[in-house]
Amino acid sequence: MKKAVHFGAGNIGRGFIGEILSQNGFEIVFIDMNETVIDALNARGKYEIGIASPEHEKVGVSGVRGINNGKNPEEVVKAISEADVVTTAIGPNILPYIAELIAKGIQTRKSAGSKAPLDIIACENMIGGSTFLGDKVDEYLSDEDKAYVTEFIGFPNAAVDRIVPGQHHEDPLYVEVEPFHEWVIDESQLKNSSFKLDGVHYATDLEPFIERKLFSVNSGHATVAYNSAYKGYKTILEGLQDEDILAALKAVQAETRALLLSKWGEYFTEESLVEYHNVIISRFANPEIIDEVTRVGRTPIRKLGYDERFIRPIRELKAHGKTYTAHLDVVGKIFAYDDPEDAQAVELQEKLASAELTDVIKEVTGLSDNDLITEIETVVKKYAK
Numbered sequence: 001m002k003k004a005v006h007f008g009a010g011n012i013g014r015g016f017i018g019e020i021l022s023q024n025g026f027e028i029v030f031i032d033m034n035e036t037v038i039d040a041l042n043a044r045g046k047y048e049i050g051i052a053s054p055e056h057e058k059v060g061v062s063g064v065r066g067i068n069n070g071k072n073p074e075e076v077v078k079a080i081s082e083a084d085v086v087t088t089a090i091g092p093n094i095l096p097y098i099a100e101l102i103a104k105g106i107q108t109r110k111s112a113g114s115k116a117p118l119d120i121i122a123c124e125n126m127i128g129g130s131t132f133l134g135d136k137v138d139e140y141l142s143d144e145d146k147a148y149v150t151e152f153i154g155f156p157n158a159a160v161d162r163i164v165p166g167q168h169h170e171d172p173l174y175v176e177v178e179p180f181h182e183w184v185i186d187e188s189q190l191k192n193s194s195f196k197l198d199g200v201h202y203a204t205d206l207e208p209f210i211e212r213k214l215f216s217v218n219s220g221h222a223t224v225a226y227n228s229a230y231k232g233y234k235t236i237l238e239g240l241q242d243e244d245i246l247a248a249l250k251a252v253q254a255e256t257r258a259l260l261l262s263k264w265g266e267y268f269t270e271e272s273l274v275e276y277h278n279v280i281i282s283r284f285a286n287p288e289i290i291d292e293v294t295r296v297g298r299t300p301i302r303k304l305g306y307d308e309r310f311i312r313p314i315r316e317l318k319a320h321g322k323t324y325t326a327h328l329d330v331v332g333k334i335f336a337y338d339d340p341e342d343a344q345a346v347e348l349q350e351k352l353a354s355a356e357l358t359d360v361i362k363e364v365t366g367l368s369d370n371d372l373i374t375e376i377e378t379v380v381k382k383y384a385k
């Protein structure tokens with residue numbers, strides 16, 4: 001049986017990556033620090049996914065076990081040394097913390113003389129996530145190890161799309177997911193070509209597709225979340241009933257289409273993007289899903305990053321001489337986002353209270369374009385509470 005090691009037994013890990021790997025006949029070792037989830041995986045060896053559709057279908061996932069990396073790091077290293085594929089869905093900010101374990105797993109393969117190729121795929125909402133993870137792993141490797149990695153270990157980038165909201169069930173393993181799902185892997189970066197996963201789309205040109213996903217699904221989602229938070233709505237569905245928020249979403253989508261068509265006109269047409277964007281609106285409006293604004297708005301400092309879902313499209317729209325007012329408006333609302341349960345939201349509000357606004361904008365967005373910084377300052381002041 002082929003073996004997969006997956007970091008992050010959370011929503012998308014159990015709700016999508018686990019499903020695909022299991023359907024492809026893999027035994028899956030989930031790595032997580034959540035003791036309850038790890039214990040339940042080991043006690044039962046299987047779990048159930050519910051599809052949030054009127055039919056409420058159930059999908060069984062079996063052949064699973066768990067390792068707590070906080071308690072048993074050496075077991076994780078062993079599992080990586082025996083794996084046929086390694087995946088992650090743990091959050092972009094956490095990738096640096098698992099890099100050392102992955103490096104040790106690679107070193108163990110090398111010491112054992114293994115010539116089996118291995119791909120390590122970060123399934124995070126992030127452009128170049130696997131490349132970033134590979135760079136972090138490199139920090140723990142000698143020159144000899146790096147030569148081994150060049151030959152046998154791949155870090156193919158990927159885009160993963162399925163809305164998996166926060167879960168509130170008695171069963172800690174049960175997870176409810178939307179019916180839509182899409183997992184695209186950059187085929188050109190694969191080291192192991194001995195298998196392809198059914199249910200995964202392999203592309204030689206991931207960039208247009210990951211940008212379409214991140215700047216449509218995630219910029220759009222965040223638009224609804226931060227506008228909803230600003231007006232006091234608690235869920236995405238609730239916010240979307242507000243016609244001003246729906247208009248804000250459509251305005252962001254229109255700017256995204258203009259950017260995608262400028263950059264990737266040979267891949268997409270206006271018509272295909274309109275259809276893609278309408279499907280996204282209907283996915284956000286799925287009445288079977290309760291997706292909290294706090295989940296979609298989580299980690300606002302990350303979402304204000306230079307290459308993230310607002311600042312990157314804004315920079316690129318500006319460079320293409322196109323309007324970015326709708327994106328800019330949401331940036332103002334991200335700076336106003338205040339969730340006492342979210343460490344980054346608290347940190348952002350503390351920074352705003354204690355430092356010069358211009359300096360905070362420069363620090364969190366990484367921008368050096370003074371005109372753009374001034375525009376952001378204006379919109380932040382407009383929405384400051």
Ligand SMILES: NC(=O)c1ccc[n+]([C@@H]2O[C@H](COP(=O)([O-])OP(=O)(O)OC[C@H]3O[C@@H](n4cnc5c(N)ncnc54)[C@H](O)[C@@H]3O)[C@@H](O)[C@H]2O)c1
Nearest residue numbers: 008009010011012032033089090091092124125162163164
């Ligand atoms: N939920 C979605 O709709 C969705 C869809 C596509 C992509 N993603 C991406 O997938 C990633 C995970 O998102 P999620 O919604 O599943 O989050 P989640 O919080 O449900 O899952 C993350 C898991 O990682 C675990 N974890 C955190 N730090 C850890 C550490 N140091 N060591 C081991 N385990 C650790 C947590 O315990 C948790 O189980 C994010 O990058 C997200 O952007 C999520």
Ligand SMILES: O=P(O)(O)OC[C@@H](O)[C@@H](O)[C@H](O)[C@H](O)CO
Nearest residue numbers: 125160161162163164218221296
């Ligand atoms: O996971 P984040 O925090 O990057 O973004 C929140 C949501 O937009 C995201 O999880 C979506 O539900 C998901 O990307 C859909 O594929």
